[in-house]
Amino acid sequence: xxxxxxHPSRVICKSGTSVKIECxxxxxxxxxxxxxxxxxxxxxxxxxxxxxxxxxxxxxxxxKDKFLINHASLTLSTLTVTSAHPxxxxxxxxxxxxxxxxxxxxxxxxxTRLTVV
Amino acid sequence: DAKTTQPPSMDCAEGRAANLPCNHSTISxxxxxxxxxxxxxxxxxxxxxxxxxxxxxxxxxxxxxxxxKSSTLILPHATLxxxxxxxxxxxxxxxxxVIFGPGTSLSVIP
Numbered sequence: 001x002x003x004x005x006x007h008p009s010r011v012i013c014k015s016g017t018s019v020k021i022e023c024x025x026x027x028x029x030x031x032x033x034x035x036x037x038x039x040x041x042x043x044x045x046x047x048x049x050x051x052x053x054x055x056x057x058x059x060x061x062x063x064k065d066k067f068l069i070n071h072a073s074l075t076l077s078t079l080t081v082t083s084a085h086p087x088x089x090x091x092x093x094x095x096x097x098x099x100x101x102x103x104x105x106x107x108x109x110x111x112t113r114l115t116v117v
Numbered sequence: 118d119a120k121t122t123q124p125p126s127m128d129c130a131e132g133r134a135a136n137l138p139c140n141h142s143t144i145s146x147x148x149x150x151x152x153x154x155x156x157x158x159x160x161x162x163x164x165x166x167x168x169x170x171x172x173x174x175x176x177x178x179x180x181x182x183x184x185x186k187s188s189t190l191i192l193p194h195a196t197l198x199x200x201x202x203x204x205x206x207x208x209x210x211x212x213x214x215v216i217f218g219p220g221t222s223l224s225v226i227p
Contacts, residue, residue: 032212036217043202105153108162110160111160
């Protein structure tokens with residue numbers, strides 16, 4: 001089945017630094033990927049839609065200059081949290097769907113737990 | 118996409134069937150019902166989806182009422198590993214972006 005790999009699974013960074021999270025579709029091509037964040041005991045919140053070869057579409061209230069998304073190939077999207085602060089600490093999750101041949105909806109990565117200290 | 122309503126939490130005894138309800142009274146004729154679940158500290162996992170017929174796969178069964186205004190996800194023999202938050206989502210197509218509500222937190226009890 002479709003597999004989405006997310007890396008790293010957890011990261012600790014210092015306040016003010018930037019962190020890059022990778023989301024790869026391992027056995028399929030994905031023109032669209034989605035990025036979510038999740039706070040403890042809360043549901044997933046959609047941050048942005050990542051489109052291969054074009055600019056990402058951000059949900060209302062999400063700072064595009066803070067959360068940089070790059071989708072340079074059909075199998076890789078990256079989320080960079082720039083100038084991270086403790087309030088950016090969260091669980092970040094990506095999802096992707098095969099371009100063709102699947103009605104099963106999106107496959108999700110296993111998530112990245114970011115802690116900013 | 119139509120909004121869904123789910124109970125915030127449920128308990129189920131291990132080995133028994135878990136029946137998770139979902140209301141989607143404003144669903145349109147061309148919208149599908151999708152179910153995902155999220156085990157603690159993991160990414161969500163697709164379970165099953167349907168349009169109007171009942172569906173079954175190796176994980177669960179989905180029962181959709183004739184008027185399509187509600188559905189029930191059935192885990193036939195719940196195990197401790199089924200403890201998770203279950204999300205019922207209505208989508209026009211599988212290409213639609215998935216917006217998660219609060220879901221139902223299912224606890225399977227030994």
